[in-house]
Amino acid sequence: MLTKRIIPCLDVDQGRVKKGVHFTQLKDVGDPVAIAKAYEAQGADELVFLDITATTDARQTMTQTVAVVAEQVFMPLTVGGGIRSVADMHDLLRAGADKIALNSAAVKQPALITAGAETFGSQAVVVAIDTRWQAERQRYQVTINGGRAPVDLDAIQWAKQAVDAGAGELLVTSMDADGTQEGFDLALYRQLSAAVTVPIIASGGAGSAEDFVILFKETTVSAGLAASIFHFCQLTIPEVKTVLKQARVTVR
């Protein structure tokens, strides 16, 4: 049986992990290698690095960060944030990333998904979608630029379009659930799972191990992603996996 994946997400700014990562056992809480190793030891199934560097000229640092992490950590690495071209994708994959997550750039330029898939294979192209429920239109609306800018696009339709264009996986964040720690947006993932056949990573809302149990019992998504609850050791990956095993969800 394919196991359900638990994925921590790290925000990286100019080579340092940001947004209050606080591992009690780490001396340097900003070092991506130390943090990635700690997560590997905990049994994380994959890591997502999100480049939040604001300036374009500092972006090359991300390639360097990926290169040093990939020398020490032997699990799948996905890198997202500010990737705009096949050349950007090439640099990061060559540095040791396994998958590239495209978000705003894919919305603005869907041909980038196809170009990436044709060059590196669909398995290397993740389309990340940030979405928010739009009550007046009764739909999940796509947002870009880190969730700040709504666009006139239905997230379910966009997911289908992205997969048709060549995306091998979707990383879908519910902006409504994100930060609430009240559980994943199950309705969103049910609709997505019915619409596409590629693996889906659910993101936004995880607050407890139970939230992951509910996610995997109630939907067919492949993976659950979380950031702050893992960073602050509010919840550890072994705790999540123990609870999932008790609930008979297959995990590594």
Next chain:
Amino acid sequence: MIVIVDYDTGNTLNVKKALDYLAIDNQISADPTVIMAANGLILPGVGAFKTAMNALQQRHLVSVIQAFAATGKPLLGICLGMQLLFDRSEEFGETQGLELIPGKVVAIPTKAGISIPHMGWNTNTLTQNDPFATGFANQATYFVHSYYVQTKSAYTLATTDYGQPLTSIVRRQNILGTQFHPEKSGAIGLAGLRRFKEMTDHATLSSD
């Protein structure tokens, strides 16, 4: 010295990083002399079968890899690299492979609850006892693929369950393959690469 075949495919550097981490002497090369002098050869691979075969042909590597396999020294194909070892693939029309192990590569059947690609950590079930495969028994390793190998049970060392059993480790004499990525499968994967290295040591001793 282990040589990693250089034909510009995705996971080449990650295989090198894993060998470097294990302090295993290695080199990435497309030079026939360097390849033939290796104690062991690793054929990486990510992406499409046809593209990969074309890349090997352009670099005149098909006959070099076949000649290396004929020496009896260990050869390990990883992911697409394993699929390339077989006769042919049905991906994007029929493409001829390296024909080192009898069998063919076909699409994973789609059905309810089976998303494609098969992506993530899945458990290996051994179907034969083998010193290389043993360490993977009942262990989860990282898979990413949409096609799988159909071959005789004599060449299958392990399978993984994804709606049906999928071939996960193969071997014909000195020719080995893993459908999963040992270089991305944590400590279990690294241990497998170390066992491959040990096989290359023994092969070198016995040929001396």
